[in-house]
Amino acid sequence: MSDSTALSAEDLIAQYGGIALDKQNDLSALIGNNNWNADLNEGVISFGDQLTFPIQILGTFSHSSETFLWGWANTQSNIPENLLQQAAQLKAYGEAHQLPLFTTSQFDGSVNDVHYIGLIASGMFDASAYYVADYGSGALLVTIQSDVIDKTRTDAPQRVLTVFPQLISLFEMDHQQALSSYLNAKAFQVTTKDKELSATYNGSTIVATFDELSRLASLNGTLS
Template sequence: MGFFNKIFGQNNKIETQQDLTAFKTDQELIERYGGIVFDKQLDFGDLIGNNNWNINIANGEISFGTNLVFPIQVLGTISHSSQTWLWAWANTKSGLTDKVIQQALELKKYGEDNEINILKNDTFDFSKEDLHLIGTIASGIHNSSAYYICDYGQGAMIVTIKSDQIDKNRKDNHFRIMTVFPQLISQFDMNHNLALTNYLTDKGYNISENGVKLTATKNGDTVTAEFDDQSRLIKLNG
């Protein structure tokens, strides 16, 4: 979990239902969004560095020092002692407003419409590592700038963030693909071919496939990948 442990991070626009109709499981959502979300987390980590976080729930903001203050959406919390997850919309004692849990409510609706338990069930057994699954899915669906895991000792809260300041810090790093993608597929079960195709498409690459080989090009840079007959990555070069 080394890479994911480095970065634990509102867009009022969820993708249209037409865009999302193909994704009926959490695995399919990870295949669709995992690469680009993972990529964004790197840029976010570079921006905030080692700064400590501070949450102001009343204002709906998280800060990493005086110059890095961002609006948030609260997704939910995990208890380290019981290893259980609780969605923000189910936490009736928290006093959270609908405004700050808007994304969590939209994810609940999506989970109910598509029978995705991790999105529709209010609470369930969970590990700290699984927090990245929630953060990645939520950040991807809502096109967030980042997600962040706010660990406060007894538990942790996941928030998503949308900010022009973060988006302007994005880097179009070609060689990052060769680091991001292998680590992504080591964290989650997925169809490697689909996940890489979605990731490269999100980064603006033109893709062609010839059987089990994929070639992607952008601005003179090329990525090539080979897969076995079960769509598992064998070779990745760029």
């Protein structure tokens, strides 16, 4: 995570949201319908008997109060400090760049906000994925780092055509900036001219156009 350029939360979701949401597809395919189980003493989350991954804890969401509590502010749960490193780094980043999202210990929100934070953190820390572990009264937000997940990653160009529209339907952002960042992260060669973007990767081409507000107008692909 670089502090060289101050970014707003909207900039961050545009920069990291696409590739992070892409990674969620890989995690979902890998864990299937397995239930989760977290062991904070070991610092891991498990899905069934075969899949166990190291985690970092970002925070918790309460369904009843509809509030998000950052892990660094959750003194009652005695979360091991080594599992709060990323949460602490996000707080420091927020303090340096005046981002209340990362510095307000507890705030009103929705499950959508939990995913918003998860996507940003997953991208900023180059995590394998994030996971919202629902335990009934609330949910635990974690990032996951595992070679097992990384090795299942698909670079299929056609995924862009489904993931990107999903991303911009969920969150406000600069669509042109977000698509360019997503395609760069997937190793496309990206060219932009005014409100047009073209990108190529291994013989596949994606072309997009945007309106005067940088909102997506069209997205098409010629995929090999």
